[in-house]
Amino acid sequence: MASATLVASEEAGSLVLAAAGEWLVETAAELDRRLRALEVPPGRRVTLDLARIDRLDTTGAWLLLRTEHDLAALGNAVEMRSLRPSFEPLIDQVRAAGMVVPARHPRPAHHTIAGFIGKIGEITLGLIARAYSILGFFGLVSATASRLVRDPQRLRVRELVVQMEETGINAWPIVALLNFLIGVVVAYQGADYLRYYGLENYTVQLTAASVLRELGVLLTAIILAGRSGSAFTAQIGTMRVTEEIDAMRTIGLDPIEVLVLPRVFGLVLTLPMLTLFANFMGVFGGGVMAWGALGISIPEFFNYLSKLAPWSYWIGMIKSPFFGLVIALIGCYEGLQVQRSAESVGRLTTLSVVEAIFLVIVTDAGFSIFFSALRI
Amino acid sequence: MSDQPREPIIRVRGLVNRFGNETVHDGLDLDVFAGEVLGVVGASGSGKSVLLRSIIGLNRPVAGDIEVLGHNILTMTDVDQRDVEKHWGVLFQDGALFSSLTVAQNIEVPLKEYYKMPLRLMDEIAAFKIGIVGLPEGTGEKYPSQLSGGMRKRSGLARALALDPEIVFLDEPTAGLDPIAAADFDILIKDLRSSLGLTVFMVTHDLDTLFSTCDRAAVLVEKKVRAGTLEQIQSDNHPWIRDYFRGPRGRAALLAEAPQLVREASSLPAPV
Numbered sequence: 001m002a003s004a005t006l007v008a009s010e011e012a013g014s015l016v017l018a019a020a021g022e023w024l025v026e027t028a029a030e031l032d033r034r035l036r037a038l039e040v041p042p043g044r045r046v047t048l049d050l051a052r053i054d055r056l057d058t059t060g061a062w063l064l065l066r067t068e069h070d071l072a073a074l075g076n077a078v079e080m081r082s083l084r085p086s087f088e089p090l091i092d093q094v095r096a097a098g099m100v101v102p103a104r105h106p107r108p109a110h111h112t113i114a115g116f117i118g119k120i121g122e123i124t125l126g127l128i129a130r131a132y133s134i135l136g137f138f139g140l141v142s143a144t145a146s147r148l149v150r151d152p153q154r155l156r157v158r159e160l161v162v163q164m165e166e167t168g169i170n171a172w173p174i175v176a177l178l179n180f181l182i183g184v185v186v187a188y189q190g191a192d193y194l195r196y197y198g199l200e201n202y203t204v205q206l207t208a209a210s211v212l213r214e215l216g217v218l219l220t221a222i223i224l225a226g227r228s229g230s231a232f233t234a235q236i237g238t239m240r241v242t243e244e245i246d247a248m249r250t251i252g253l254d255p256i257e258v259l260v261l262p263r264v265f266g267l268v269l270t271l272p273m274l275t276l277f278a279n280f281m282g283v284f285g286g287g288v289m290a291w292g293a294l295g296i297s298i299p300e301f302f303n304y305l306s307k308l309a310p311w312s313y314w315i316g317m318i319k320s321p322f323f324g325l326v327i328a329l330i331g332c333y334e335g336l337q338v339q340r341s342a343e344s345v346g347r348l349t350t351l352s353v354v355e356a357i358f359l360v361i362v363t364d365a366g367f368s369i370f371f372s373a374l375r376i
Numbered sequence: 377m378s379d380q381p382r383e384p385i386i387r388v389r390g391l392v393n394r395f396g397n398e399t400v401h402d403g404l405d406l407d408v409f410a411g412e413v414l415g416v417v418g419a420s421g422s423g424k425s426v427l428l429r430s431i432i433g434l435n436r437p438v439a440g441d442i443e444v445l446g447h448n449i450l451t452m453t454d455v456d457q458r459d460v461e462k463h464w465g466v467l468f469q470d471g472a473l474f475s476s477l478t479v480a481q482n483i484e485v486p487l488k489e490y491y492k493m494p495l496r497l498m499d500e501i502a503a504f505k506i507g508i509v510g511l512p513e514g515t516g517e518k519y520p521s522q523l524s525g526g527m528r529k530r531s532g533l534a535r536a537l538a539l540d541p542e543i544v545f546l547d548e549p550t551a552g553l554d555p556i557a558a559a560d561f562d563i564l565i566k567d568l569r570s571s572l573g574l575t576v577f578m579v580t581h582d583l584d585t586l587f588s589t590c591d592r593a594a595v596l597v598e599k600k601v602r603a604g605t606l607e608q609i610q611s612d613n614h615p616w617i618r619d620y621f622r623g624p625r626g627r628a629a630l631l632a633e634a635p636q637l638v639r640e641a642s643s644l645p646a647p648v
Contacts, residue, residue, distance in 0.1 A: 024540065025491065089571035
């Protein structure tokens, strides 16, 4: 372990501070403590004797210069003496960097009450601006889509099919498994409570209604928000970082038409298909549970199913393209918000998933009100 | 200069690096001596960065020995590793600053990791390091995303110098800088070397940097290194090396830094 010392002595009317040993970054903490504890009355002659410094690095040099500077600021006449010539360039280099007083660590503004309230306002305004901007993006996409209606050849069919494969076909195993399990869970939990009232025969209807009206479509939308919405943001965001989107514009390609529309159309088309499949798997899961735990036979099962209100089969399906639209729009919107840094891709991808799920559930709530008003 | 026997501070022997079927280095030997600035040059894809990453322990070679400051990088214990890492600083190509921290906090990371210091002292050290690398006052409070490429490199250098290391590894320090900023960076490296007595291992593409700052050059050709003083390397007759130094850019850089060498070189038979 390196060691460094600082000894003060009196000599012919001047205070001599003799530095010795190894003035390195290793010893800096200890030297700093001792230098700060130094009490020199103002208006004196002070000599820094550096003859016995064996090793010196920039930190040690800087400590010496800081001491010189601080003592001089107190009104002392400071002088350095007997510095080894080999250390001179080092001292000069550090001196040339100047005496910089480091910035204090200011308390963040939102740690005060006024700052806290201000922060709330700032966040609220930010949310409003974002909602406005997303709405604007929706308008832009709609306008581009309507141009496509006039000139359908501009639709990029190949890209659309690729997106449908990626978001639809590749997603079916996870959608199938999760919806089957949800069917099983709802039937199991439901049967437990219904048995308590002697109504276990309603288990099939309970499960089917929950899955067909809400759970199937909601679960599928949430899976796709995590799976495809995030992928949209990451893909488009990465293209922004690598300036691919700028390159597209200079060639005359419209990123909305090339990148956003195939993704939006793709998801609007695949989410209903996946939802149909998810509904089937959920009801199937419920049926398996009903058969296994309650001994409901297959004809009985279909008999119960037929007693369901006919609209129940359609409510989930009606909602699904809207959820697909929300997820794809948010995914693409956030992707285009990426700045030219890799860090913002990650941040916005997370944000896109959270926002998409939030908006899916808000839309779902809207539909609930709508359907209850229609009494279906 | 290299006539007197000196103890190398970095010693690479028989280095073999292979990725899949592609051999990048095949029995590469290299010595770096204390206090020198070594420029590592070579064509794109010749394995300059792989060599650097192997020496600093980020890439495990297939075979060979690498010794830095007397420790074998490949077999040393964790304790030795910390000790060696304390004595080197690395500047990555784009600075590799931690994006969630300010520049000052970036410089404080190694200080915090190795020494117990009061916060105030660390702030002071960070502030003067920022001055040493020639960044304007107040840069310390900025985040890496708020800096230009040149400033990020300087900040990265400040972090690499935080512990006053003996060896500094620079990966293409002047790539992506404008010529004025690149020239400033060359001067900075030269100044730091002479005042701090640093050993510098520099991977570079830049002929101006090579001529203005390096004592020796190591050229990666045919999966090996040919090292020597700049004069020795220039008289090497390997086709790539000849093209490198005697191409139009090589001549221009040489003319700017060492006109007497150009006269010597032009007395050699001109490349066909």
